Amino acid sequence: MRKKIVAGNWKMNNDSEQTDALLEDILAKKPEFTNAKIVVAPSFINLQAAVQKTHGTNIIVAAQNMHQSESGAFTGEVSVGMLKSIKVNTVILGHSERRAYFGETNALLAQKVDTALKHNLTIIFCFGEELADRQSSNHFNVVESQLREGLFHISESDWASVVLAYEPVWAIGTGETASPEQAQEMHAFIRTLLRENVGDKIAEETSILYGGSVKPDNAKEIFSKPDVDGGLIGGASLKANDFLGIVAGIE
Numbered sequence: 001m002r003k004k005i006v007a008g009n010w011k012m013n014n015d016s017e018q019t020d021a022l023l024e025d026i027l028a029k030k031p032e033f034t035n036a037k038i039v040v041a042p043s044f045i046n047l048q049a050a051v052q053k054t055h056g057t058n059i060i061v062a063a064q065n066m067h068q069s070e071s072g073a074f075t076g077e078v079s080v081g082m083l084k085s086i087k088v089n090t091v092i093l094g095h096s097e098r099r100a101y102f103g104e105t106n107a108l109l110a111q112k113v114d115t116a117l118k119h120n121l122t123i124i125f126c127f128g129e130e131l132a133d134r135q136s137s138n139h140f141n142v143v144e145s146q147l148r149e150g151l152f153h154i155s156e157s158d159w160a161s162v163v164l165a166y167e168p169v170w171a172i173g174t175g176e177t178a179s180p181e182q183a184q185e186m187h188a189f190i191r192t193l194l195r196e197n198v199g200d201k202i203a204e205e206t207s208i209l210y211g212g213s214v215k216p217d218n219a220k221e222i223f224s225k226p227d228v229d230g231g232l233i234g235g236a237s238l239k240a241n242d243f244l245g246i247v248a249g250i251e
C-alpha cells in the first residue's frame, strides 16, 4: 500500500506568531483521525519552532529548500546538516518557483537530491510542465526530462525516501486545477516511467502527489484517482479549515 500524503507548502508566508497560530489551529482540529500523512513546510526561520510545536503529533515538518553543498561560503543559504540538527528530516526540492525565480535546473536539483539522500532526508521532488508545454503537447516529454535529469540516477534503495509531486505550473496559484482526468493521465504516465526505469516494486510503492489549486471542494475527486496519492497544497494550506478539508479528501 502506498502512503497517502497531504503536504502544505507555506512558501514565504507566516511570521513566527502566525506560524504558531496556524499550527495550533491545525492541531486543535485533531488531524490524527486520517489515513494521510500530514506534512507542513513553514519558512526556514520558523522550522525549529514548528518542530517543537508538533513534537509527539502526526504532523511532519519539512523545509521548502536546501543548498546542495554540505557547508561553505554560500551566504544566505541553509544546509542539510542545519536542517537535521533541528530534526527536520523532509525537504521539498524542485518547486516550480525555485526553478523559475532562482534558476534551479534539473542538473542542480540532481545535486540537491544526492546531498539530501546522503543524509537520509525524505525528498518531496516537484516537477511539472508549463502552459506552453501542454499547449504544444510537449508535457509528457518535459516531465520525463525533469525526472530523468533530476532524479532517475539515484540508487534503488533510495527510492524509499522519495515522494513525487506532479505540479503543472499553469495550475499553481492560478485557481485553475488540472482536471482529475488530466492528473490521473499524467500520474499513470509517471508510474509507467518508474516501472520501465526503476522497476515494478518501486513504481507500485512510490507516492505521487498532485499539486495545483487543490481546494477542499475538489480534493476528494482528484485524490480518488488510482495513481494520485495525495496533494501538495500551496494557498489552501494557509488556513487550517481549508487544509484539513483537503486532508479529509483522502479516503
Ligand code: PEP
Residues within 6 Å of the ligand: 009, 167, 171, 172, 173, 174, 175, 211, 212, 213, 214, 232, 233, 234, 235, 236
Ligand atoms: C504549490 O505552490 O505547490 C501549489 C500547489 O500552490 P497552490 O495550491 O496555491 O496552487
